[in-house]
Amino acid sequence: MQDAPNGEGDGERLTLFGSFTSSSSFKPMLFLALAGLSFSFRTVNLKTGAQTRPDYLAVNRYGQVPALRHRGLTIVQSxxxxxxxxxVTGRFEPPHEQDRWQAREWLSWEADAITNVAKVRHYSRFRAVDPAVMEYFRPLAEAALDRVDQALAGRDWLVGEAPSIADLGCWGRMVFMAEGGFELARWPRLAAWAGRIQAMPGYAAPYELIPKKDAEIARR
Structure with missing residues (x-):
């Protein structure tokens, strides 16, 4: 079994690389928090370009966050x-096979559709672009939010009867939507669903949950 890099503990220790401004980093952070798992956090400062340095590219060849190391494996893409x-934990995994595949279907769709919410937020806060760019991405983002709101009609969770990785992946990307100018109250079912996630023990908002520096997170 391969040890974690740079003496960061044995291979059984979860080590997550991420950034406190990143919705992609928030998704696995949220899973770990709600599951009550201990782990090591290694910050990757996107503002200073740490994601493009050779030491981090040796972890994630795409130069992106997050990345996870565990049991000698390196896993990338949120x-x-x-x-x-x-x-590996059995947490937030639907009990029925069809639902397990549907949860992963949601994750694939999220990467294609809800990511537009993150793009609008990024262009609103971190990078000025031509207004035509925003005019292109904002309707796509709103359509994705409409789709989730519609999917929640008559149900509490996206898949099955309990929260799953589908919920954590989709909300984890939407969590910064206000920074992109999206009013959560516009989508009432989505807002109620977000409230259920936020009421789960261990939940915290991204800027509270994700450390700004390297940290050892111990939970029972």
Whole structure:
């Protein structure tokens, strides 16, 4: 079994690399918090370009966050990390096979559709772009939010009768929607669903949950 890099503990220790401004980082952080799991956090400062340095590219060749190291494996892409964590911990994994596949279907769709919410937020806060760019992405983001709101008609969770990686992956990307100018109250079912997630023990907003520096997170 391969040890974690740079003496960061044995291979059984979960080590998550991420950034406190990143919705992609928030998704696995939220899983770990709600599951009550201990882990090591290694911050990757996107503002200073730490994601493009050779030491981090050796972890994630795409130069992105997040990345997870565990049991000698390196897992990248936030939704793949959610899939992995659900498989190895059994948490937020639907009990029925059809629902397990549907949860992963939601994660794939999220990466294609809800990511537009993150793009609008990014262009609103971190990078000025031509207004035509926003005119293109904002309707796509709103359509994705409409789709989730409609999917929640008559149900509490996106898949099955309990929260799953589908809920964590979708809300984890939407969580910064206000920074993109989206009013959560516009989508009442989505707002109620978000409230249920936020009421779960261990939940915290991204800027409270994700450390700004390297940290050892111990939970029972």
């Amino acid at each position: 939704n793949v990390i959610l899939d992995y964590l659900a498989r």
